[in-house]
Amino acid sequence: MFNSFGSALWMMPFSKYCRTDNRYWKHFSGGRHAGQPTYKCDEQEFQSNFSGWPTKIINIEIPSAHAFDAYPSFSEIPESNLSSMECGLPTQLSFSAREISDGTFFKAIEDYDPDSKRMLHLLQKSYLGDPVLNPLTPWERPPIKNVFCIYGSDSKTKVGYYFAPSGKPYPDNWIITDVIYEFEGSLISRSGTLVEGKIGPISGDETVPYLSLSLCKNWLGPKVNITRAPQSEHDGSDVQIKLNVEHHHGEDLVPKMTRLPRVKYITYYEDSESLPGKRTAIWELDKANHRNIVRSPVLMRELWLEMWHDIHPDAKLEFVTKAKRGPLRDEDCYWDYGKARCAWPDYCEYRYVFGDVHLGQSCRLRYTTAEVLSHYL
Template structure:
């Protein structure tokens, strides 16, 4: 380990660093040439003229950098001699981030001064959290190549090559694009008392809904509900606080297996958002958040034919009612009552 606390790889020895700045692992692991003074990628002739005894084992040095060391510029300064674009990047880091009172990554990202905040994201998908780089031998801008990738997936860390990676994996993983550590940061905006509900994403009668009320939440710590999961069932976990921060309402929704790019097209998300908005504008609403007790069909399109029972599913809500133009049994399954009557259950 060097004087700055970086991991250094010499020959076959590897010194493991436990401090990842709260991240599951070091974000960047990079091989840099051990020779300075004639550019990052000298020719074979230039290498032959150098006294190789000055190179430890004749191998490049590998440094590892945590999230903090990338945010504060330590990583970029460490490779400044090996990349001609680093001076521009350091200038951008300072002017666009460090000097910005909102975007500065070195200061806490506090709850925005808004009355209502809903933070919604997907979880439990394979997501990149770390990278291994090495010199490519090519001129800029192709001077670095990725030699390996570290992924988080449901509480474990794996490399692209299939090896288990040591680190601090979270209880969940990200949405295939953004790591869970970043997505779940908005849980810090919840107050000291949080209500947690876990419910199936599909329509349900409430039998598999789990609720924990007034769960203690410590600032800058994740909240891990003591709840079970049935196999092959996708859930939404709601973290809701409308009491412990006076005058403000904060909610975090974690949607199992929701992809980052496709979440806005998720029928489940659209249903939940629509119900919450309808609840908020209804004059008879008595609770701060829409109930999660059950989710029944709300439109004719939500009714379908149950071939096992030879009838329309959700018999309490749906009935078989053929209309001219229906081409299969499912199209003839329609709501018994109007949507207005069904929505009264969600106040």
């Protein structure tokens, strides 16, 4: 949604209160169906102002009296800059997530944007009219046994945009005049002004808003174990646990847990009572960036432990324990200059090997990796 509103059609926001016929499961079970899918919204959609989102997604200025030449197509005026052209006092229109995903927004600007007709056709053909799945409605849990939904949180994330005509030819005929962010329990504009809206419990991962990220919490079972622990190695003293928290489908899970300043946490939501034949876990990593989360050492450690736990024949728990996190490799040991010894003395010891060039390199695990991992069964 930068040069062309249709450039990001596949990842448009949608309302969590609107759905189409659930033909996804019928398709996998071999059922047959005919006709167009039905798109329905429940009462909450029309009682809320923002389709469940923090604010209106798009706020756009359009001329009060349509002037055709104010929005030239590329073929009509290829190199003109018409920013000074008079086209009447603008009218600002606002659109919710539902009004974007169902095509209302594209219809409203059809006379002012030469690409809108194509977008409406593509939206209807490939999304709203898809006989198997409309991805612009809330997704049901994938039909597989294990689902791990992992994302970053608590970062400054865009949730709304203000657009105005630029006077330039398509595809540069719109410019972003302001951006609304969710961050630290408030909505703020790019200029720093507070904005009214529905503030979520936390913010997203700098790219995807929290509302979209947290939709997979709907896939959890009726009872959930919630654990919050520091991302770094820890001895368990700052681990907070709530067991068998009741979870109602469609409602967010927000634990009342404390946070120490300057400490990054990872919050685990894991089935205590699963859906039949299913196992679901949600991991929220504080300050983990959307693009860089796959390179996070913390995430790699947690995935390694979980995969090792799942394939081990002696595993006793449904998920790997969160009680503590100590060094798992020689590379995780280091020298504590304040105490003049290797940090984590229960795990690491000083053991010089020829070629070590500093004290930290000589700190190594006391035990084999297999022995260390046995504590996480």
